[in-house]
Amino acid sequence: MKKLMLGNEAVARGVYEAGATVVSSYPGTPSTEITESIIAYEGIYAEWAPNEKVALEVASGAAIAGARAFSAMKHVGLNVAADPLFTMSYIGSNGGLVIAVADDPGMHSSQNEQDSRHYARASKTVMLEPSDSQEAKDYTKWAFEISEEYDTPVLVRLSTRVSHSQSIVELGERVEYQLKDYEYNPAKNVMMPAMGRARHAIVEERMEKLKLLSDKGDYNRIEINDTSVGIITSGIAYQYSKEVFPDASYLKIGMCYPLPDNLILEFASKVNRIIVIEELDPFIEEHCKSLGLAVEGKDRLPLCGEYSADLLGEKLLGLKKGTYSLNDEIIPIRPPVMCAGCPHRGLFYAVKKLKLIVTGDIGCYTLGALPPLNALDTCICMGAGFTAAHGFNKARGNEFSKKVIGVMGDSTFTHSGITGLIDIVYNKGISTVLVLDNSITGMTGHQNNPVNGYTIKGEPTRQVDIEKLAYAIGFERVRKIDPFDVDNTIKVLKEETKADEPSLIIVQRPCALLKSVKYKGCVVVDHDKCKRCMMCMKLGCPAISDIDGKIIIDETQCVGCGLCLNVCKFGAMRMEGGN
Amino acid sequence: MKAESIMIVGVGGQGTLLASRIIGNALIAMGYDVKMSEVHGMAQRGGSVVTYVKYGEKVNSPIIEKAGADLMLAFEELESARWLPYLKENGTLIMNRQKINPMPVITGSAVYPEGIEDKIRSAVKNVIALDALALAREAGTAKAVNVVLIGVMAATMKIGKEVWIEALGKTIPERFLDMNKKAFEMGYAAR
Numbered sequence: 111m112k113k114l115m116l117g118n119e120a121v122a123r124g125v126y127e128a129g130a131t132v133v134s135s136y137p138g139t140p141s142t143e144i145t146e147s148i149i150a151y152e153g154i155y156a157e158w159a160p161n162e163k164v165a166l167e168v169a170s171g172a173a174i175a176g177a178r179a180f181s182a183m184k185h186v187g188l189n190v191a192a193d194p195l196f197t198m199s200y201i202g203s204n205g206g207l208v209i210a211v212a213d214d215p216g217m218h219s220s221q222n223e224q225d226s227r228h229y230a231r232a233s234k235t236v237m238l239e240p241s242d243s244q245e246a247k248d249y250t251k252w253a254f255e256i257s258e259e260y261d262t263p264v265l266v267r268l269s270t271r272v273s274h275s276q277s278i279v280e281l282g283e284r285v286e287y288q289l290k291d292y293e294y295n296p297a298k299n300v301m302m303p304a305m306g307r308a309r310h311a312i313v314e315e316r317m318e319k320l321k322l323l324s325d326k327g328d329y330n331r332i333e334i335n336d337t338s339v340g341i342i343t344s345g346i347a348y349q350y351s352k353e354v355f356p357d358a359s360y361l362k363i364g365m366c367y368p369l370p371d372n373l374i375l376e377f378a379s380k381v382n383r384i385i386v387i388e389e390l391d392p393f394i395e396e397h398c399k400s401l402g403l404a405v406e407g408k409d410r411l412p413l414c415g416e417y418s419a420d421l422l423g424e425k426l427l428g429l430k431k432g433t434y435s436l437n438d439e440i441i442p443i444r445p446p447v448m449c450a451g452c453p454h455r456g457l458f459y460a461v462k463k464l465k466l467i468v469t470g471d472i473g474c475y476t477l478g479a480l481p482p483l484n485a486l487d488t489c490i491c492m493g494a495g496f497t498a499a500h501g502f503n504k505a506r507g508n509e510f511s512k513k514v515i516g517v518m519g520d521s522t523f524t525h526s527g528i529t530g531l532i533d534i535v536y537n538k539g540i541s542t543v544l545v546l547d548n549s550i551t552g553m554t555g556h557q558n559n560p561v562n563g564y565t566i567k568g569e570p571t572r573q574v575d576i577e578k579l580a581y582a583i584g585f586e587r588v589r590k591i592d593p594f595d596v597d598n599t600i601k602v603l604k605e606e607t608k609a610d611e612p613s614l615i616i617v618q619r620p621c622a623l624l625k626s627v628k629y630k631g632c633v634v635v636d637h638d639k640c641k642r643c644m645m646c647m648k649l650g651c652p653a654i655s656d657i658d659g660k661i662i663i664d665e666t667q668c669v670g671c672g673l674c675l676n677v678c679k680f681g682a683m684r685m686e687g688g689n
Numbered sequence: 690m691k692a693e694s695i696m697i698v699g700v701g702g703q704g705t706l707l708a709s710r711i712i713g714n715a716l717i718a719m720g721y722d723v724k725m726s727e728v729h730g731m732a733q734r735g736g737s738v739v740t741y742v743k744y745g746e747k748v749n750s751p752i753i754e755k756a757g758a759d760l761m762l763a764f765e766e767l768e769s770a771r772w773l774p775y776l777k778e779n780g781t782l783i784m785n786r787q788k789i790n791p792m793p794v795i796t797g798s799a800v801y802p803e804g805i806e807d808k809i810r811s812a813v814k815n816v817i818a819l820d821a822l823a824l825a826r827e828a829g830t831a832k833a834v835n836v837v838l839i840g841v842m843a844a845t846m847k848i849g850k851e852v853w854i855e856a857l858g859k860t861i862p863e864r865f866l867d868m869n870k871k872a873f874e875m876g877y878a879a880r
């Protein structure tokens with residue numbers, strides 16, 4: 111049977127067909143739909159872990175115990191999971207261990223543009239790179255086989271355009287996988303210096319065998335056509351190249367680590383010149399150069415951003431296209447915004463009023479950094495919202511720290527906020543930190559998490575009690591507030607930032623997009639009462655505009671959350687049809 | 690046949706993803722090789738979003754290049770102007786006359802351009818403009834803007850109506866199906 115599938119759905123299908131039974135992941139665009147799709151299949155245990163390190167450790171344990179195990183994450187997630195990855199390289203597998211990692215060239219939804227191929231080399235493992243959905247499924251299945259045959263974790267590298275493009279996939283049957291026997295084997299599974307030394311040597315031997323596999327050509331394919339130009343490429347860049355150079359010869363790389371030295375040299379002997387076309391870093395290009403080949407590539411192609419057929423045509427062939435345009439019309443940009451009804455808006459409105467410095471984090475609330483709220487001072491990585499506030503405290507002292515707050519969401523809190531809380535108390539900091547608890551992992555498209563008390567399948571489970579946790583860690587000041595009660599939010603923020611001890615404020619209101627949230631009606635403006643003080647405009651609500659000297663509510667956008675009623679001092683906002 | 694390209698542009702939250710799935714299902718039923726590329730994640734939060742659909746005997750890149758779209762389905766006026774350079778010469782633009790202010794316009798740091806439709810018409814020959822939101826409401830839900838627009842598009846293509854109706858059935862949950870079929874018919878008739 112054939113089916114149109116996202117690259118991510120195809121990876122999930124590959125996990126299913128390979129007979130895997132344990133999956134642990136943490137969401138992150140563009141990888142999230144892999145694990146979300148897996149829960150539709152019977153016979154696979156799947157979970158959202160609190161973070162990627164936990165996820166890969168769970169999958170590692172499952173693989174050692176004899177199951178085929180899988181974990182999916184975005185590129186920056188692999189930074190978090192790097193610790194288990196590097197040592198699992200020594201331990202190897204038992205049941206196959208496969209990790210999908212999705213890069214985001216062009217940074218559609220990420221804080222950096224790192225190239226995860228470096229991790230395969232650094233951890234001395236294997237990396238496969240599909241270029242469409244069919245390959246995404248096939249390579250995932252292969253990855254399990256390689257993992258078991260060569261006793262290594264295997265990475266499958268995706269990118270936004272492979273993960274989020276749909277193409278046709280031929281479905282196959284699920285293999286009936288028997289758990290591998292589990293045997294007590296400390297020399298292989300207990301990594302301490304004596305064992306690690308022996309295993310490192312085995313890893314180096316394994317790399318030699320894997321190079322032979324790479325050279326065999328099952329994953330790396332030579333397509334000889336016109337030999338005046340030879341192109342070495344991989345992943346989505348292969349598809350772009352095919353559009354621009356349909357007649358060229360190709361070495362299509364499907365296993366991007368280890369690279370196939372002999373195939374590369376053979377290809378080089380058959381073509382007049384070689385162009386390496388790869389997004390982000392010159393990973394393949396530098397390898398070719400290390401083989402003594404004079405290849406072209408990053409001399410003309412960029413290191414930053416995504417590629418496209420247009421870009422290749424322009425940079426490599428000097429092509430320029432005539433297009434329709436509205437001449438000198440200025441088209442305003444449309445950046446993403448916090449949704450109408452977003453609970454984070456109330457909090458940031460209060461924070462702005464108090465002119466606080468905000469060490470932020472990653473989630474929907476990062477959008478508070480954009481105008482008109484302009485509310486974030488920093489955003490580094492998940493967890494840094496709290497810890498960077500502590501850094502400000504220690505750099506500039508306690509008085510300064512009273513103007514600083516750290517914020518992060520509920521999912522981010524269980525991902526890596528807890529250790530930051532401990533650091534603050536343990537090291538006698540006085541920071542005020544906030545968990546923005548909207549009862550969901552919002553930015554990545556609504557995944558349940560340990561704070562909202564539902565599993566990946568929506569089953570009720572135990573809920574992390576942030577308040578009790580904070581007391582147990584040693585916080586003595588813990589408050590709970592509703593961000594739409596703007597006056598109280600301002601009051602509590604003032605009280606807690608003033609204190610000479612650390613405070614945790616749990617800011618609670620569910621995401622407006624949750625089905626359980628039932629706002630009703632729509633706000634209308636009473637123009638007789640409106641004094642045009644513009645307080646409502648400071649909310650940055652996409653439903654409120656100032657058009658031709660009048661405050662207008664766009665009824666297609668307004669969800670009836672009522673926040674603007676709370677900030678209008680003149681009673682000019684009225685809820686119509688609401689509750 | 691050479692690959693044909695349909696580009697769907699709009700504002701995150703307008704239902705462009707569902708539209709591409711319906712189109713994809715119809716094209717698959719016709720036996721084409723199909724590739725589609727979508728935007729998930731951050732831009733879905735009210736940003737400018739684009740979905741590419743390509744079909745034919747064999748499709749390589751899932752991405753449509755500048756001057757590459759045979760058909761452009763624009764869910765919002767400003768977005769039709771933004772993505773216009775992607776329309777092929779003599780390609781067809783189907784545009785919804787809805788306006789959604791982007792944040793820079795809301796904050797007053799930019800203005801929403803006036804008379805976009807007229808300006809586009811003076812450059813592009815094949816333009817179909819309509820108020821899909823009004824039709825969707827008439828069909829029973831403002832959310833069906835996407836299906837109204839698909840109806841309009843279907844009327845311009847050589848694929849049988851029954852194929853589209855079947856694709857709707859494959860994509861849309863049973864309880865919303867009747868309303869959406871109505872929305873489709875209204876779009877189809879509006880052409």
Ligand SMILES: Cc1ncc(C[n+]2csc(CCOP(=O)(O)OP(=O)(O)O)c2C)c(N)n1
Nearest residue numbers: 138187472473474519520521522551552553
């Ligand atoms: C290490 C890492 N893993 C995953 C992500 C992807 N990611 C970005 S925001 C986010 C979740 C945010 O959820 P939450 O903290 O609950 O805030 P919300 O978006 O709901 O406001 C995730 C998983 C990331 N940026 N970094």
